[in-house]
Amino acid sequence: MNHVLIVDDDVDSATSLRELVAAESFTVALAHTLRDARRQIALQSPDLVLLDLQLPDGSGLDLFADPELVASSELVLITGHASLETSIEALRLGAADYLVKPIVLRQLQGVLSRFMKPAALKADVARMNAGLASNGHFGHLWGQAPPMLRVYEQISRVAGTAVTVFITGESGTGKEVVAQTVHDLSRRRKQPFLAVNCGAISPNLIESEIFGHEKGSFTGADRQHLGFFERANGGTLFLDEITEMPLELQVKLLRVLETGRFMRVGSTQSQEADVRVIAATNRLPEVAVSSGKLREDLLYRLNVFPIELPPLRERLSDVGLLAQHFLEAIIKQEGHTKRFTRAALDRLANYRWPGNVRELRNVVQRAYVMAAGEDISDEWLPRPQGAGTPLVGGAALPAPTADPVPATESVPVAALPSAAASAGQVGAPSADPATMVSLPVGTSMAQAERALIEATLRYHKFQKERTAAVLGISLKTLYNRLKEYAADSEDTPTSG
Structure with a gap:
C-alpha cells in the first residue's frame, strides 16, 4: 500500500x-x-x-x-x-x-x-532515449539533429509536471505530435488526449464545442452537449492555432486557467476543469499580440513552459530518417516494398522544405505512387532551391548586399515561385523582377506576411490550395488570414 x-x-x-x-x-x-x-x-x-x-x-x-x-x-x-x-x-x-x-x-x-512514482517516469524517459539511440525516434517524434535533441530534453523535463505548455513553430513541423508525446509521458496518459484546431471551428460554435452547452441554450440546442473540457476530463486538451480563437473566448479560457472552473453555454453552474492544457500556434506570439490576435495576458498564462519546434530546413540531417519512416509506413499499408535510390535521398536532403515535415510526408507518398518499379528515383521529387539563396519562413531571399539599405528605399523581400515551380518544383526562386515582393524598410512583420500571402495568391491565379502549399501553411490558415485581411479592408475608411 x-x-x-x-x-x-x-x-x-x-x-x-x-x-x-x-x-x-x-x-x-x-x-x-x-x-x-x-x-x-x-x-x-x-x-x-x-x-x-x-x-x-x-x-x-x-x-x-x-x-x-x-x-x-x-x-x-x-x-x-x-x-x-x-x-x-x-x-x-x-x-x-x-x-x-x-x-x-x-x-x-x-x-x-x-x-506515479518518480522512478516509473524516469524509466519511461530512459525507454524513449533508448529508442532514440537505436532507431532515431523519441516517442512519436523522429530525428537526431541537435535542435530536436533539445526538444526531447524539454519534453522529458515538463511531461511529468502539471504546468501548461506552449508550442510554437511553423506549419507542418509537428506541434500536435509534440503535445501527444508530452501526454504519453505524463501522469495523465491513461486518460483522454483531445486535439482541437481552433481555426477549424466556426466562431459561432467554438465556445459550445470547447465548454459545452445546455439544452435550449440557443436555437438548435436540442440536447445537452459536453465540450472538450469535459470530454478530456483527467487528461490533456491540445488547443492548436490558439491565435485563431475569438478574443472574447480567450478571456473565458484565461479564467479557466486561473480558476480551474468553467461553465457550459446557457448554464449558471460552474464545473471543475481537471484538464492539462497544451496550446500551440504557427504565428510569432509577439506578432499575434501586437496584431490583436492573441491577448497578452493569455500569452503570459499559456507560456509557462515554451517549446519551439525547428523548421525542417534547420535539421536537414533528419530528412533521410523521416523519409524512410514515412516510406515504411506506406509499405506497411500498401503491401508493396519500394526503396529510395541514392540520387533520391540526395535530392531530399538538398531541398529546403517550406512545408516542413508535412510536405516531406506528402512528397514521399506521391513518389511512392509514381514510382513504376521498386526503386524511387528523384524524378518525382522537388528540385532544390538555388545554391546560396537563404530562406526565411520558407520564402527565398536575395543574398545580402555589402552596403546597408537606406530606410527610404524599398527592399526586395521574397521571390515568388517560378513557372517551373508551378509545374511541380515547389519553392524554386525566380529572378524575374515581376515576381518579386518589395517592401519599404520598417514594414511590420504582420504587413510583410500579408504582402507575401496576397502576392503569392495573385501569382497562382487565386488557387488557394496551391498558394497554401507554396507558402508552407495549412489551407485553413490561409483562409483565416484572407478573412482577416478582408475584415481589415472593410474597417479601413476610404477617401472621397
Whole structure:
C-alpha cells in the first residue's frame, strides 16, 4: 500500500485531508511543521507528499535543501489559489501537481488517481532515449539533429509536471505530435488526449464545442452537449492555432486557467476543469499580440513552459530518417516494398522544405505512387532551391548586399515561385523582377506576411490550395488570414 505524508500547519484541514486520502486506500502520516515532516520522512519514506509551502518554522521549500530526502517521493503542492506563480513554482520544484484550498474530493481523487512514482517516469524517459539511440525516434517524434535533441530534453523535463505548455513553430513541423508525446509521458496518459484546431471551428460554435452547452441554450440546442473540457476530463486538451480563437473566448479560457472552473453555454453552474492544457500556434506570439490576435495576458498564462519546434530546413540531417519512416509506413499499408535510390535521398536532403515535415510526408507518398518499379528515383521529387539563396519562413531571399539599405528605399523581400515551380518544383526562386515582393524598410512583420500571402495568391491565379502549399501553411490558415485581411479592408475608411 502506498504511503502519503501530509504537511500542513492547519490541523483541521490536515485531519480532514487525511480522512479523504485514507478512503482512497493509502496509508497516511501527518506533519504540521518542517521538523515533524523530516522526522516522518526518516520513519517512513513517503511515496507521495502533499505539501503546504507556508509552515510555522519555515517554507515547505526547505525540505528540498536535501534533495535525497524526497528523491523517491512524488510532490503535490497545497496552495490557496491556482496562479501563474504557483505553476512556475511547481515546475521549478518538479511537482507533479497542486491542490487548491479548500480541497474538494473530486480534485483530490484526480491527483491520487494519477499517482506515479518518480522512478516509473524516469524509466519511461530512459525507454524513449533508448529508442532514440537505436532507431532515431523519441516517442512519436523522429530525428537526431541537435535542435530536436533539445526538444526531447524539454519534453522529458515538463511531461511529468502539471504546468501548461506552449508550442510554437511553423506549419507542418509537428506541434500536435509534440503535445501527444508530452501526454504519453505524463501522469495523465491513461486518460483522454483531445486535439482541437481552433481555426477549424466556426466562431459561432467554438465556445459550445470547447465548454459545452445546455439544452435550449440557443436555437438548435436540442440536447445537452459536453465540450472538450469535459470530454478530456483527467487528461490533456491540445488547443492548436490558439491565435485563431475569438478574443472574447480567450478571456473565458484565461479564467479557466486561473480558476480551474468553467461553465457550459446557457448554464449558471460552474464545473471543475481537471484538464492539462497544451496550446500551440504557427504565428510569432509577439506578432499575434501586437496584431490583436492573441491577448497578452493569455500569452503570459499559456507560456509557462515554451517549446519551439525547428523548421525542417534547420535539421536537414533528419530528412533521410523521416523519409524512410514515412516510406515504411506506406509499405506497411500498401503491401508493396519500394526503396529510395541514392540520387533520391540526395535530392531530399538538398531541398529546403517550406512545408516542413508535412510536405516531406506528402512528397514521399506521391513518389511512392509514381514510382513504376521498386526503386524511387528523384524524378518525382522537388528540385532544390538555388545554391546560396537563404530562406526565411520558407520564402527565398536575395543574398545580402555589402552596403546597408537606406530606410527610404524599398527592399526586395521574397521571390515568388517560378513557372517551373508551378509545374511541380515547389519553392524554386525566380529572378524575374515581376515576381518579386518589395517592401519599404520598417514594414511590420504582420504587413510583410500579408504582402507575401496576397502576392503569392495573385501569382497562382487565386488557387488557394496551391498558394497554401507554396507558402508552407495549412489551407485553413490561409483562409483565416484572407478573412482577416478582408475584415481589415472593410474597417479601413476610404477617401472621397
